[in-house]
Amino acid sequence: MANIAHAAPDGAPRRDFLKLVTGAFAAVGVGAIAWPFIASLQPAKDTLALANTDVDLAPITEGQAITVMWRGKPVFVRNRTAKEIQEARAVPTNSLPDPATDQSRVQKDQWLILVGICTHLGCVPTGQRTTDARGDYGGWFCPCHGSHYDTSGRIRKGPAPRNLDVPQYAFTSDTKVRIG
Amino acid sequence: MSIGLHNSEFKNPVVRWVDQRLPVFTMMQKEYGTFPTPKNFNYFWNFGALAMVTLMIMIATGIFLSMHYVANTSLAFDSVERIMRDVNAGWLIRYVHMNGASMFFIVVYIHIFRGMYYGSYKAPRELLWILGVVIFLLMMATAFMGYVLPWGQMSFWGATVITNLFSAFPVVGEFIVQLLWGGLSVDNPTLNRFFSLHYLLPFVIFGVVFLHVAALHITGSNNPLGIEPKGPQDTLPFHPYYTAKDSVGLVVYFIVFAVLVFFAPNYLGHPDNYIPANPLVTPPHIVPEWYFLPYYAILRAVPDKLGGVLLMFGSILIWFVLPWLDRSPVRSMRFRPLARPFFLLWAVNFLVLLWVGGKPAEGHYVLIARIATAYYFAYFLVILPLLARLERPLPLPESISRPVLGGGPLPAGAAAKPMEKA
Numbered sequence: 147m148a149n150i151a152h153a154a155p156d157g158a159p160r161r162d163f164l165k166l167v168t169g170a171f172a173a174v175g176v177g178a179i180a181w182p183f184i185a186s187l188q189p190a191k192d193t194l195a196l197a198n199t200d201v202d203l204a205p206i207t208e209g210q211a212i213t214v215m216w217r218g219k220p221v222f223v224r225n226r227t228a229k230e231i232q233e234a235r236a237v238p239t240n241s242l243p244d245p246a247t248d249q250s251r252v253q254k255d256q257w258l259i260l261v262g263i264c265t266h267l268g269c270v271p272t273g274q275r276t277t278d279a280r281g282d283y284g285g286w287f288c289p290c291h292g293s294h295y296d297t298s299g300r301i302r303k304g305p306a307p308r309n310l311d312v313p314q315y316a317f318t319s320d321t322k323v324r325i326g
Numbered sequence: 327m328s329i330g331l332h333n334s335e336f337k338n339p340v341v342r343w344v345d346q347r348l349p350v351f352t353m354m355q356k357e358y359g360t361f362p363t364p365k366n367f368n369y370f371w372n373f374g375a376l377a378m379v380t381l382m383i384m385i386a387t388g389i390f391l392s393m394h395y396v397a398n399t400s401l402a403f404d405s406v407e408r409i410m411r412d413v414n415a416g417w418l419i420r421y422v423h424m425n426g427a428s429m430f431f432i433v434v435y436i437h438i439f440r441g442m443y444y445g446s447y448k449a450p451r452e453l454l455w456i457l458g459v460v461i462f463l464l465m466m467a468t469a470f471m472g473y474v475l476p477w478g479q480m481s482f483w484g485a486t487v488i489t490n491l492f493s494a495f496p497v498v499g500e501f502i503v504q505l506l507w508g509g510l511s512v513d514n515p516t517l518n519r520f521f522s523l524h525y526l527l528p529f530v531i532f533g534v535v536f537l538h539v540a541a542l543h544i545t546g547s548n549n550p551l552g553i554e555p556k557g558p559q560d561t562l563p564f565h566p567y568y569t570a571k572d573s574v575g576l577v578v579y580f581i582v583f584a585v586l587v588f589f590a591p592n593y594l595g596h597p598d599n600y601i602p603a604n605p606l607v608t609p610p611h612i613v614p615e616w617y618f619l620p621y622y623a624i625l626r627a628v629p630d631k632l633g634g635v636l637l638m639f640g641s642i643l644i645w646f647v648l649p650w651l652d653r654s655p656v657r658s659m660r661f662r663p664l665a666r667p668f669f670l671l672w673a674v675n676f677l678v679l680l681w682v683g684g685k686p687a688e689g690h691y692v693l694i695a696r697i698a699t700a701y702y703f704a705y706f707l708v709i710l711p712l713l714a715r716l717e718r719p720l721p722l723p724e725s726i727s728r729p730v731l732g733g734g735p736l737p738a739g740a741a742a743k744p745m746e747k748a
Contacts (some may be wrong), residue, residue: 182415191412247690 150326152240200318200326203257213262216325220262220270221313222286223323226297231255233284234298244309248298251312259325260299263312264288266306286310357543357666360733362561363568364549366726370444371547371568373437374576379432379576381535385528387423395475397521399514402477421440422583427469428594429583431617434462439673442648445657446548454541459645461534466642467616468527470674471520473615483612484501485512485520491625494635511605551729553722560726568598612684619683620676624702627685627695637699644706651706653714665713672705 201223205213211224214314224235234236252258264271266288272278273286273295281294283302286311288295293304300309315325334345334352345351394413405605409416438458441447447455474485489512546555555561562568586593594616598609600723614622615736621638628634644651659666678698685691723729 175358182387182418183390185414186416186419188409188414190394190416193412272476310631 187232191264198324201323202321203323204321208256209276213274214325216261221325222258222260222262222274222299222310224258224260224274226256226258230284230297234296234300237296243301246298246300246309251298251300251309251318253315257298257323258286258297259313259315259323261311262286263302263311264290264293265308265310266291266293266304271310298300329372330718335534345562346499357564358569359563359565361543361564362555362558363547363557363564365560365562365567366549366551367407367568368550369496369571369575370436370440370550370573373433373440375572376433376575376579377430377437379532379579380426380433381528382469384423384426384430385532386489386527387419387426388525391423392421392521392525395521397475399477399517401602402475402517406476407439415746418587421472421587422528424595425583425586425591427472427615428586428617429579430465433579434465435617436460438645442673443659443669445652445659447648447649448646448652448655448657448698450545451541451548454538454545454648456539457534457538457541457647459642461531461538462528462645464531465643468524468531469615469617470528471524473599474517474520475524476599477517479601479607479609480596480599480612481665482512482603482605483608484614485516488614489508489516491635491638495631496632509735513605548657549659549726550660551723552661553726553728556725598627613684616684618681619681619682620679623679623683623695624699626683627692627699641702644703648706648710652710654710654719656722661722662717663720664717665710668709668713672701675701675705 159192197217199214199221201214203223203225206223206225208225209227211222213220213222215221231248236304239245239247262270262274265289267289269288271288271293273280279287279289281303283292283296284296285295285297285302287293288304288306291305293306294302294304295310297304298309299312301307313325315323318324331346332352334342334349335346335355336342336351343350348416391409394405394409394416394534396402406420408507409420413419441455441458465538470484483713489503489506492506493499494504504510506516506519507513508519535557553668598612601609605743613619623640624641625634628637649747654662655664656662659669677696678694679702682691682695687695
């Protein structure tokens with residue numbers, strides 16, 4: 147009896163409408179409740195506040211490199227020699243797996259600043275010390291799966307898909323740089 | 327149907343495939359779909375479902391809080407403040423958890439009141455009642471240990487006072503207290519084990535709730551008349567009738583909850599707990615959380631250490647034997663003209679204890695606490711056993727449907743029958 151009596155003019159039963167509305171409200175409610183829980187798993191405000199790192203470049207002599215922490219990750223800061231810069235710029239970019247000019251990867255020729263995380267699976271490549279293995283191209287070498295990076299931090303050989311990432315940074319003075 | 331498969335009534339092929347092998351859909355349908363439920367529930371019967379919802383809210387918010395909380399005396403307070411200030415929506419999750427504890431006790435106190443008023447503890451539901459008291463004790467332990475975790479002044483001194491209660495017991499007291507502390511005072515080992523247990527106990531509660539509900543589904547629910555359903559004409563399927571009625575109560579519950587969380591999140595708390603714990607200075611006026619105040623009042627009403635502790639624990643343990651203290655065969659207070667006022671007075675007396683427990687233990691407050699404590703126990707140990715003999719209950723209705731559908735006064739012969747049945 148109910149089905150016939152409550153049929154709307156266009157033939158759709160009123161109960162279908164009520165069920166849809168109820169279901170829609172339930173879905174919105176579940177979403178609204180889930181939102182703060184999921185948001186709480188994202189980086190907290192104090193974590194994001196640590197997103198900048200200031201580096202003093204004055205003590206780094208030519209040919210030397212230092213590693214600094216930025217957002218919990220190592221960042222390579224390398225004072226390149228003229229020979230290293232020249233090597234990086236001599237390579238024809240179209241022969242590279244991930245083509246990029248050396249100029250596009252630095253702000254000042256001698257200072258190469260990179261996120262020290264291999265783009266393959268996240269290991270830290272060696273090559274910061276002159277005694278480290280630096281791979282076939284004089285930059286960095288990842289011991290985990292054998293990726294070779296050149297003196298511009300570009301991938302030259304091995305499984306890594308991309309060049310080492312260049313973080314956002316700005317020179318705040320001649321000898322100071324802010325990463326992040 | 328092949329041999330070894332459950333005979334499923336579901337038509338949807340996926341549901342049917344699962345149900346034949348693991349009949350969870352059949353079980354849900356039987357226990358929450360067609361489950362025959364007395365048709366005369368009032369809104370007091372919402373509170374079991376509300377308590378279940380609260381338990382789930384507490385577990386969900388608690389799991390997310392524990393992802394940010396650090397159980398170490400030098401970091402705990404700061405980690406809670408970090409949750410409040412830096413973690414995305416951390417303030418919301420913590421306030422829901424904090425006020426959720428209060429909501430849990432409000433809901434459960436009303437649930438217990440319902441059980442006492444309508445005689446839900448009487449045969450055949452004694453074990454159901456006992457499991458409920460077990461859940462309540464577990465809740466109290468969980469709430470107490472949760473209150474210690476923020477490591478504020480009230481956390482620390484609450485933990486000190488409550489753990490020292492056990493030192494009242496002769497011979498084993500000192501041993502038990504050291505076992506709780508894991509040291510020579512409330513300190514880092516205490517905080518660590520309280521955090522561990524605070525995480526564990528809610529799941530134990532969940533298990534006992536399952537038994538509570540399983541036992542309920544054997545005996546069936548009590549109802550405001552306190553008489554058993556006489557057949558299908560006295561019951562309704564749980565769904566949609568009581569799923570809908572519970573949903574109405576749930577909306578009201580969420581309104582109250584939201585008012586607390588968004589407009590008065592610290593109303594039920596104590597400001598001293600926003601001062602980091604200091605083992606060298608006790609706050610001048612220390613009180614437990616509001617839901618423990620009645621027992622705290624009983625503790626302080628007795629001028630003897632061991633006596634106070636025994637009466638305090640006894641005030642809840644006595645609930646275990648309530649089914650045997652109240653031997654009256656009539657369940658619902660509606661039909662007990664003498665027990666009803668005595669019980670309502672007991673409920674008011676409980677609130678008096680709650681109130682006086684938050685006052686300083688001096689002057690006339692002590693006298694009030696003593697009178698209220700005396701009545702608290704007299705109701706169980708003297709009044710109920712006596713009333714079972716002396717009281718003449720009102721005639722019970724013949725069935726649940728009868729007073730609703732009419733049919734006039736009971737036939738003469740029927741009056742005696744419901745008495746024995748009830």
